[in-house]
Amino acid sequence: MKALVYHGPGQKSWEEKPKPVILEPTDAIVKISLTTICGTDLHIMKGDLPAVINGRIIGHEGVGIIEEAGSSVANFKKGDHVLISCITSCGTCEYCKKTMYSHCEKGGWILGNLIDGTQAEYVRIPYADNSLYHVPANADEEAIVMLSDILPTGFECGVLNGKVKPGDTIAIVGAGPIGIAALLTAQFYSPSEIIMIDVDDYRLSIAKSFGANRVINSANEDAVAKIMSITNGKGVDAAIEAVGVPATFELCEAIVDAGGHIANIGVHGKSVTLHLENLWSRNITITTRLVDTVSTPMLFKTVRSGKLDPKKLITHRFKLEQIVEAYATFGNAAKEKALKVILSNL
Amino acid sequence: MKALVYHGPGQKSWEEKPKPVILEPTDAIVKISLTTICGTDLHIMKGDLPAVINGRIIGHEGVGIIEEAGSSVANFKKGDHVLISCITSCGTCEYCKKTMYSHCEKGGWILGNLIDGTQAEYVRIPYADNSLYHVPANADEEAIVMLSDILPTGFECGVLNGKVKPGDTIAIVGAGPIGIAALLTAQFYSPSEIIMIDVDDYRLSIAKSFGANRVINSANEDAVAKIMSITNGKGVDAAIEAVGVPATFELCEAIVDAGGHIANIGVHGKSVTLHLENLWSRNITITTRLVDTVSTPMLFKTVRSGKLDPKKLITHRFKLEQIVEAYATFGNAAKEKALKVILSNL
């Protein structure tokens, strides 16, 4: 089969690889229909994740058809239409029993990281019963593939951890795909005001059309001053960090109201300065999280009912064999005005 | 009347001051029976809290007798025996309505800070109906005075925010009075293992006698390595910071398990380094809090039922007029083997 293979920092190719086979009775082999590229994949390609070795097939999102199910897979059979969760969970370890699947002792985020991933014609999914979901009949595949990672990540790490509630004023720092995913799912809870902060006017205009009440281009204006002015000097109930650099995290520290929440989604490569000299008495909560995908069943329901339209996130479409070109587009997202790119193997 | 007055960094005296009078109909004047000294008072005396001005009477803890109640005070009358909360709350502002009394728009921590405090023969208490509590008949005054600040602080900022639950393994960093208050109140929730960390063997021995299952002197051994060895390399469910310096906060970052809680109690004068490059994917929660004293009614019940014996914290007793001497003892707590000192005006 063909697959996108990482060959060290800056090196990748669309090349022939052996088709995966069942290794454990709990495995399933999935023929990929659609996949996509995550911001994390760009980090991998830069060499930022040293655990990813030369020769690894990248990708942890996808929709497809079961090609073969291991002998103890109970919930799926050949021909089933499935969503692949970015998180693999054994369902029985100490962390899985706490529904913290991200830290599954045998799984977690392993696809396209510690084992071969979904940017390929076929992929092996361990613990298929816990790591795949049935795609409902008549569902839109392009919408569903957004449930592999980006929507549960924006929702769980940003919205749930930010404890967004009706009437709240919240800020989302970063209007890239993950910030937009937080924006879409924050609206489940009817906050009164969603303020989106970014340095790219195009992304801010997208955010506005997707439900942000206000946008701030922090390259052009003082975001802290602006938010304090909007909130009568109090700050926001929740500040959602969706970038992953010190400056944006520290911006969140500066704009959160007493009693508020800083919900980190960003993947950070460096430490940040936590201003406890100001914050120790401010009754704030800071959370970090690798998505657990506990919300995936709920997200299916909101897609089916039309409360959520994840297809909005898709800006570009390619054939799977054009994936190198797709990486170029997604890697230059601001210029290309890209949010999510779809790769089709249909 | 006589009072302990702050006269700038390093300067204080026990001197004559005018007896306080009712300024608002919601005020009460309390004749102090017992008061105590808080670690925060030592910070004030060093000049660390610039909002405290020359001439201020210090102190925010105490038990006493109502000398006079303002015309609209409904729940208290002359002669009532009362506990003074360290937090003053108006009961009607936006933050009070959320029971975040620490951030009351008209109160919060003002006693011995922005208005005159309790280390005096008399004190004026604003919003008496919301800021005082009846002392039950036959209660031990020395136990009750520990409910002004230290016990709700250890409990709310450390134990509640740390989400301590049955079976948990928790670490408390700092075995001073506030760490001990967290230790005592953590036991309300039956954690399986409480590990106490300090650099003073005497304090650790006290902690052990008050319920710590293990103690680590971090001056003598590698606390991180020791905790990882105790917890099979996982870390603790909750790490409670009860010191207030960068090193102890960063120790908490290093010992918390995935999914765990860092509950800050310490008063920090400097920023700390938050290792988001490690923690972003660890599903942890960090909290800060100025005590809201929402737990005071509950703490009264646990004292009355014998579930909590706060008198254990008291190591030294003085007459109120000996307060300068008491400061010397408490300011040299490690050498004097002091936890809480009681000052009596009886």
Place this chain on the structure above:
Amino acid sequence: MKALVYHGPGQKSWEEKPKPVILEPTDAIVKISLTTICGTDLHIMKGDLPAVINGRIIGHEGVGIIEEAGSSVANFKKGDHVLISCITSCGTCEYCKKTMYSHCEKGGWILGNLIDGTQAEYVRIPYADNSLYHVPANADEEAIVMLSDILPTGFECGVLNGKVKPGDTIAIVGAGPIGIAALLTAQFYSPSEIIMIDVDDYRLSIAKSFGANRVINSANEDAVAKIMSITNGKGVDAAIEAVGVPATFELCEAIVDAGGHIANIGVHGKSVTLHLENLWSRNITITTRLVDTVSTPMLFKTVRSGKLDPKKLITHRFKLEQIVEAYATFGNAAKEKALKVILSNL
């Protein structure tokens, strides 16, 4: 002044009464601008609430202008535009400290019940600082008066207690004003499916236009069978009872899924049969509640932001002096196609 006075079962009149005066320093006198009639007022008029005595001025909802504020009222002054909460709270008793204002030891629901109420030109409001809210400039008074009772009641007793969450399937039994209030506020949480059940097709058509996804006329079809068919035999996540008779409560028992919630809003005059022989093993939660009005500040925010449009509930408008006629209309709500009637004293 003029007021609507209860004179025993079936007897009421619009008559001259003394204008109320300040009795306690915490009181305020409010000149009524708008008021409305509650379903509970109809119960009173029938004699169902024996605590309501002959001579009582009825009514517990309203918007108006402060005519006079008692000497210790801090947050309101003559001329302020205010919303009157149906719940009076002292803010300092044991229940108020738990924010269960409905059970305030000195207040609770007393207006138009144990003390004179709002269906009058003026009303005395005890504990004004805790029982009134500022009406924002430019707010629509007709929308705001819906926050006195019906919206917080539908929201707190129905939606919050029903733990409505994104993706849920919920049923609301009763499409009268209170059921509609639950319907409007349930949408804060983006349930996937809201099923409205009533016996009146007009009310069901209103419900549909206000956001119900499906309606069931239980006079014409088997509601249990229909719901089981909709939910693949499982039942609903939350069943909200908004009528107050045994049959509708037992309907809720029959349609709730394992793990689900029955949230009672209805005022019941009789006991009901609880089928524990079926429910003991079904992991369900049943809640009852007199509204605490803890959500009033949040509801103001959702009205201001346009997330909630309570004015939708208003079907009829009268002058205050026409209140006897308004009672006739509201008392015949189904025939008159009435939800809420507005009485104006402007």
Place this chain on the structure above:
Amino acid sequence: MKALVYHGPGQKSWEEKPKPVILEPTDAIVKISLTTICGTDLHIMKGDLPAVINGRIIGHEGVGIIEEAGSSVANFKKGDHVLISCITSCGTCEYCKKTMYSHCEKGGWILGNLIDGTQAEYVRIPYADNSLYHVPANADEEAIVMLSDILPTGFECGVLNGKVKPGDTIAIVGAGPIGIAALLTAQFYSPSEIIMIDVDDYRLSIAKSFGANRVINSANEDAVAKIMSITNGKGVDAAIEAVGVPATFELCEAIVDAGGHIANIGVHGKSVTLHLENLWSRNITITTRLVDTVSTPMLFKTVRSGKLDPKKLITHRFKLEQIVEAYATFGNAAKEKALKVILSNL
């Protein structure tokens, strides 16, 4: 092998049955070391559970040794020392994903009910990876077997659902084994007062020695009046029903304070009268639950740490082959002063 077999109401025998074999790759066969008899088993023997068919091996509690593990069982192997959970869970269905294992679509409470159970020399356990727990080295088997059912049931249905918290006053109605299990585990949360109600003085004396602060023999005194006197007319924060008849449930309705919880544990065969005419405005919560055994990992920790000593519940010991005699003793529990009986196959 030998097993205790149900042969219709009132009929049982200790007889030869085929040794169970692996039917699915997720099964394990366990050789029983210890088992016990549950109150539910007595109901089965009376014919109260018609789903239990003639020929069924009874029993859903036990500790033993893995005799054989199916091909896809990952966490257990031949020779492992295991606790059998009374609840079988597939780990992947909709209810398991919500950790409501009691309602697992393929499991739930099936052992000794819909499939053969543990009162036998060997038992087949479906979904072994999710339904068994490793017994720690050096653990006391007799203590551990109490974790199969009675302790998680008392804890989850009674204590967790009753939201028992520090300082609470709680009542437990029924001092049989399950009420005692609630009593032991309620103490994890340090309530101030635990009132135990029963009609048997011996059981009440046991309750007192196990931590109840007060006992009421409701055959001799008016339990409602007594509790109102103890609680200053307010009632209890949590009323835990541990009997399963209408009278005891209605007692709970009468003694719960406004804002309180009624947590049902009892297995009810009849409906009860719910006094909504009193309770509609009392802000109470009523819960039912079949144990989910989500707390089993936590209970292991509390046993290991000595916070919980479940062995206290054991009053009688028999050899497994004496099980008919053990049933006679347990079936006459009051007279025999029996709580839990242990059956040993060692």
